[in-house]
Amino acid sequence: MTSDATLARLREYMVGPSRFMTLVSVFELGIVDTLRATPGQTAAQLAETVGAAKPDAVEQLLFLLVKEGFIAYDETTGGYSLDALGQVAEKDLDRALRYMNLIKVTALRQLFYLTESVKTGTIVGLKELYGADGTLYDAVDDNEDLNDSWLTLMNQVTANIDPWFFANIDVPAGSQVLDVAGNTGLGAIHTYRHKQSPGLKVTTFDLPHKETEALANFKAEGLEEHLSFIGGNVFAEIPKGFDVALIKHFLDMFDKDDVLTILKGVHKSLNVGGEVHILVPVYPEDITDTDNYNVDFFPAFFIGAAMGQGGPQKLSVYQAWLEEAGFKVTKAITKDAAEIPRDVIPVQAILSATKVA
Amino acid sequence: MTSDATLARLREYMVGPSRFMTLVSVFELGIVDTLRATPGQTAAQLAETVGAAKPDAVEQLLFLLVKEGFIAYDETTGGYSLDALGQVAEKDLDRALRYMNLIKVTALRQLFYLTESVKTGTIVGLKELYGADGTLYDAVDDNEDLNDSWLTLMNQVTANIDPWFFANIDVPAGSQVLDVAGNTGLGAIHTYRHKQSPGLKVTTFDLPHKETEALANFKAEGLEEHLSFIGGNVFAEIPKGFDVALIKHFLDMFDKDDVLTILKGVHKSLNVGGEVHILVPVYPEDITDTDNYNVDFFPAFFIGAAMGQGGPQKLSVYQAWLEEAGFKVTKAITKDAAEIPRDVIPVQAILSATKVA
Numbered sequence: 026m027t028s029d030a031t032l033a034r035l036r037e038y039m040v041g042p043s044r045f046m047t048l049v050s051v052f053e054l055g056i057v058d059t060l061r062a063t064p065g066q067t068a069a070q071l072a073e074t075v076g077a078a079k080p081d082a083v084e085q086l087l088f089l090l091v092k093e094g095f096i097a098y099d100e101t102t103g104g105y106s107l108d109a110l111g112q113v114a115e116k117d118l119d120r121a122l123r124y125m126n127l128i129k130v131t132a133l134r135q136l137f138y139l140t141e142s143v144k145t146g147t148i149v150g151l152k153e154l155y156g157a158d159g160t161l162y163d164a165v166d167d168n169e170d171l172n173d174s175w176l177t178l179m180n181q182v183t184a185n186i187d188p189w190f191f192a193n194i195d196v197p198a199g200s201q202v203l204d205v206a207g208n209t210g211l212g213a214i215h216t217y218r219h220k221q222s223p224g225l226k227v228t229t230f231d232l233p234h235k236e237t238e239a240l241a242n243f244k245a246e247g248l249e250e251h252l253s254f255i256g257g258n259v260f261a262e263i264p265k266g267f268d269v270a271l272i273k274h275f276l277d278m279f280d281k282d283d284v285l286t287i288l289k290g291v292h293k294s295l296n297v298g299g300e301v302h303i304l305v306p307v308y309p310e311d312i313t314d315t316d317n318y319n320v321d322f323f324p325a326f327f328i329g330a331a332m333g334q335g336g337p338q339k340l341s342v343y344q345a346w347l348e349e350a351g352f353k354v355t356k357a358i359t360k361d362a363a364e365i366p367r368d369v370i371p372v373q374a375i376l377s378a379t380k381v382a
Numbered sequence: 383m384t385s386d387a388t389l390a391r392l393r394e395y396m397v398g399p400s401r402f403m404t405l406v407s408v409f410e411l412g413i414v415d416t417l418r419a420t421p422g423q424t425a426a427q428l429a430e431t432v433g434a435a436k437p438d439a440v441e442q443l444l445f446l447l448v449k450e451g452f453i454a455y456d457e458t459t460g461g462y463s464l465d466a467l468g469q470v471a472e473k474d475l476d477r478a479l480r481y482m483n484l485i486k487v488t489a490l491r492q493l494f495y496l497t498e499s500v501k502t503g504t505i506v507g508l509k510e511l512y513g514a515d516g517t518l519y520d521a522v523d524d525n526e527d528l529n530d531s532w533l534t535l536m537n538q539v540t541a542n543i544d545p546w547f548f549a550n551i552d553v554p555a556g557s558q559v560l561d562v563a564g565n566t567g568l569g570a571i572h573t574y575r576h577k578q579s580p581g582l583k584v585t586t587f588d589l590p591h592k593e594t595e596a597l598a599n600f601k602a603e604g605l606e607e608h609l610s611f612i613g614g615n616v617f618a619e620i621p622k623g624f625d626v627a628l629i630k631h632f633l634d635m636f637d638k639d640d641v642l643t644i645l646k647g648v649h650k651s652l653n654v655g656g657e658v659h660i661l662v663p664v665y666p667e668d669i670t671d672t673d674n675y676n677v678d679f680f681p682a683f684f685i686g687a688a689m690g691q692g693g694p695q696k697l698s699v700y701q702a703w704l705e706e707a708g709f710k711v712t713k714a715i716t717k718d719a720a721e722i723p724r725d726v727i728p729v730q731a732i733l734s735a736t737k738v739a
């Protein structure tokens with residue numbers, strides 16, 4: 026790369042935050058919805074409709090969207106209309122907007138303190154902005170804005186990825202299944218719905234304070250006979266005697282030492298011959314692969330906004346760690362990029378492994 | 383643009399904040415300096431040197447820089463060394479880092495509130511984060527972090543752009559010059575240094591509280607005979623009887639109505655035949671020009687972080703506004719993109735205009 030090319034790339038990085046918020050703001054102001062309903066409005070008309078202080082500000086924000094070809098501007102009439110944004114299905118735009126909102130609410134301001142987070146292993150931004158000492162997953166309990174943006178996204182991610190996950194793992198009839206760090210039971214419910222069989226029992230394992238909500242969720246689904254909850258901490262002791270363990274959306278939150286502690290704990294919890302199935306975003310084996318955006322987002326997000334540590338690994342690294350924990354890896358597949366909508370950042374993988382002895 | 387291309391572009395926007403802070407943090411941690419001095423260090427060695435809590439976090443941050451080709455990773459030794467970043471002159475990197483620091487300190491967190499800023503015409507982020515009611519230029523007086531990042535950048539911008547500005551404007555010998563919104567006199571000093579002639583007098587016009595520092599600056603340069611200060615407000619009355627008025631780094635801070643007020647005030651302040659010379663960043667005439675990054679940065683910055691209003695305009699728009707204020711435009715030139723380092727966002731222009739009668 027020439028020095029000029031490197032400097033030009035730095036400029037791309039510099040405009041990252043302003044581009045992001047300009048786009049988010051145009052959506053938040055309702056300009057996209059307004060133009061979808063009534064194309065051809067001028068900056069003055071838009072300002073009045075969306076409650077902007079002055080048309081000048083609307084015009085300024087829309088320059089970038091015109092530059093991108095997202096919105097069209099008619100020099101003759103001074104009217105705006107949807108261009109590329111009008112050709113995207115609304116459900117696709119909604120999905121992208123949820124992710125953008127997650128980034129705005131849980132990460133944008135917090136990342137200001139990324140360097141301090143790396144130095145301390147804590148989420149300094151959460152402390153500074155919310156007075157919160159723990160992780161994002163603790164802070165959502167006390168802060169509605171964090172919870173809303175987080176929960177909305179996680180429900181969407183789960184809905185989109187679970188069908189693929191369950192289609193690619195085997196849960197033998199009548200298995201005793203443990204959903205490790207299964208939160209308030211959604212994973213257990215999905216497991217039962219996708220893998221129902223006579224005698225199938227699924228146990229959600231998570232912190233004790235999640236029990237009440239989990240049991241209520243099981244009851245609401247009419248599944249209280251098949252699903253149960255055990256309270257505890259994955260770093261203390263994981264309950265034993267299971268045929269299948271699931272670890273979804275969890276391993277990427279931790280550094281290597283903690284991941285190994287979890288995997289070894291799961292190894293102990295399984296019967297001999299039992300299987301663990303892991304769902305986790307992965308980095309590409311060739312880190313310079315430009316189609317995989319996990320590297321562009323997750324390190325900063327996990328260290329500076331969510332956990333003060335963690336981040337995904339390459340598939341081969343997770344394989345090695347499973348072997349180190351005593352497992353024999355039987356499956357390691359990454360979701361085909363062609364099957365992932367182009368706005369979606371996480372590239373997910375499934376790893377299956379057996380406790381051999 | 384296909385729907386897929388639009389969604390992929392939205393993903394580029396989404397990773398803007400995390401990419402930006404990952405890069406900034408690698409510099410802030412001193413990793414680039416460390417690797418320049420001692421190439422080949424592992425994540426564990428780097429973590430110890432830069433005071434990171436764990437090597438895992440260093441490795442996570444560096445994935446992105448390896449993806450970009452900024453830093454190289456040796457699989458065999460586990461050592462990192464500068465790649466593309468090692469081929470950029472340190473003075474060029476320093477310039478880029480100052481701009482990145484400005485964006486981090488004055489804009490990143492503040493832009494979270496951009497939508498509210500558009501609705502109110504005030505900088506909600508400054509209020510929320512600093513308890514400040516005015517503009518960024520007011521807030522720098524009370525907040526060292528804002529002042530440091532801002533002043534460092536402005537001094538750099540002025541040093542880089544003033545030689546071009548003064549090489550392209552004419553200041554007749556013995557002129558009486560007014561530097562409108564001249565702050566604490568740096569512009570007046572530069573004017574005298576570049577355009578010295580018998581009888582040349584330059585007056586800095588700005589808010590009265592800047593007078594003491596301006597006069598001290600003039601004295602420190604030994605120019606107190608040639609430079610003076612008048613306190614006042616450009617929106618009230620601009621002092622009269624000048625041959626030349628300079629308006630640098632100022633018009634882009636305001637919406638059209640305020641720009642016209644300023645230009646009409648300057649028109650009154652000039653003698654007939656007098657000239658105004660304006661230095662201002664401009665948007666390209668074809669807003670879809672991808673080489674001009676003013677559109678990607680300034681609207682969000684001025685509305686959400688600096689002024690609660692404002693933003694540059696096209697050169698043709700400034701020409702039209704000058705004519706509307708009673709001037710005859712005699713020069714309108716934009717700095718050649720080939721002469722601007724590739725990391726620099728502002729594309730600046732000079733407009734000269736005469737008071738004809």
